[in-house]
Amino acid sequence: MVRPFLTTQWKNVVLVNYRVSPDLLLPHVPPGSELDTPDDDPSLHLLSLVALEFAGMRVRGVPIPTARNFPEVNLRFYVRRGPMRAVVFLREFVPSRLTVLGARLLYNQPYHLARITHRAHRDGGRVRLDTTFEHHQHRGVIRLDARNEPFTPPEDSQEHFLKEHYWGFDRDRSGRSFRYRVTHPVWRIYPIEDAEVTISPGVLLGGEWQSVAWEKALHSIVWAEGSEAAVYPAEPLEAGEM
Numbered sequence: 001m002v003r004p005f006l007t008t009q010w011k012n013v014v015l016v017n018y019r020v021s022p023d024l025l026l027p028h029v030p031p032g033s034e035l036d037t038p039d040d041d042p043s044l045h046l047l048s049l050v051a052l053e054f055a056g057m058r059v060r061g062v063p064i065p066t067a068r069n070f071p072e073v074n075l076r077f078y079v080r081r082g083p084m085r086a087v088v089f090l091r092e093f094v095p096s097r098l099t100v101l102g103a104r105l106l107y108n109q110p111y112h113l114a115r116i117t118h119r120a121h122r123d124g125g126r127v128r129l130d131t132t133f134e135h136h137q138h139r140g141v142i143r144l145d146a147r148n149e150p151f152t153p154p155e156d157s158q159e160h161f162l163k164e165h166y167w168g169f170d171r172d173r174s175g176r177s178f179r180y181r182v183t184h185p186v187w188r189i190y191p192i193e194d195a196e197v198t199i200s201p202g203v204l205l206g207g208e209w210q211s212v213a214w215e216k217a218l219h220s221i222v223w224a225e226g227s228e229a230a231v232y233p234a235e236p237l238e239a240g241e242m
Contacts, residue, residue, distance in 0.1 A: 004230035005180075008057040012120045012129055013187065013224040014142060015162050016049040016197050018217040024209065025077050028088055030169045030177040030237060036080040038161045046219060047090075048162065049201055050074045051131045051142055052226065053118050067099045071118035073133055075201055078161075079169060081237070086167035086179065091204055093135060109170070122148055127190060129223065133199050140199030150188035150225050163187050163224050169237060177237040187224035195221050 022035055022045045029035060037044050051073050057064065074092040078085070093114035094100060103109035114135040121128045131142040153159040164187070168180050197218070202210040 002232055003060075004183075005233045006057065006059055006231040007061075008229055009053075009055040010184065010226040010229045011053040011055055012118065013052040013163065013226045014050065014129065014131065014144065015222045015224075016051075016142065016199075016218070017046045017162060017220045017222070018049070018201065018212070018214060019219045020045055020047045020077075020212060020217060024212075028077070028090060029079055030081075030088065030171065032177070032237070033079045033081040033086070033169060036078040036085055036165075038158045039156060040158065044158075044219070045077075046162070047075065047077050047201060049142075049197075049199060050076060051116075051118055051133075064098075067096050067102075070094055070096055070099065071116040071131070073114065073116055073131070073199070075204060078165060081169070084167045084179070085165050086169045087165045088169050093133070093204075124148070131199075135204065138200065138203045141196060142199060143196040144190075144192055144221065144223055145194040146190035146192045146223060148190070150190050152186060152188050158220065159189055159222050160186075162220075162222050163189070168231075170234075178234045179237040180234040181232040182229060183232075184229035185227045187227060189225070190223045192221055192223055197221070 025035055035045055053071050055069050057068050072094050075090045076087045079088055092111045095116050097113060100111040100113050103111040117132045119130055125148050127146050127148040129144040133140050166182050171177050202212050202214055
């Protein structure tokens with residue numbers, strides 16, 4: 001039986017979702033895969049700005065003293081390969097130099113150093129989330145206010161599509177694609193009533209991404225409770241494999 005490579009809790013997972021041109025995403029799609037879209041709108045191509053907290057992380061069952069509990073901000077989009085629906089990360093940001101170094105050297109992951117805080121505050125029937133982010137000269141926030149009434153959206157909803165992808169695809173230094181499986185219970189989400197987002201995907205990605213009108217491109221925001229999660233060892237994703 002294959003054991004997880006990494007176990008953790010992913011807490012307060014926020015997905016800020018932008019409608020973008022598929023032309024921006026296609027150069028990053030692994031060979032043999034295709035862009036994935038929600039079942040109810042095959043023309044909707046989304047890039048997600050994600051903020052979350054890792055808690056109690058263990059690698060192969062061993063706690064890493066300097067990298068057990070930390071926030072992360074990442075940018076990801078959605079692909080599929082036969083029945084596998086997966087995410088591809090374009091950038092990942094954490095406040096730990098050790099995590100950045102390890103992810104880059106060992107797994108060729110696009111990690112970068114940033115100052116991040118990510119905290120939820122509950123007060124009776126309300127719940128508020130505050131994320132602050134600083135990378136080089138770019139500073140931004142995510143602030144959400146919601147009713148403390150989490151619910152499970154339908155399986156055919158866009159909210160389910162965004163938060164329930166159970167594979168990750170990536171490439172190693174030689175350009176060979178690989179996949180890894182992720183498991184967690186189906187997440188409940190909070191009904192958001194007010195939101196402020198000033199972190200800019202265009203600044204973080206650079207290049208032609210800076211030409212996107214991000215305020216107009218904003219499509220939705222999903223705030224999931226999160227849960228315990230496991231990531232399994234990577235394996236090759238062969239070009240002809242389905």
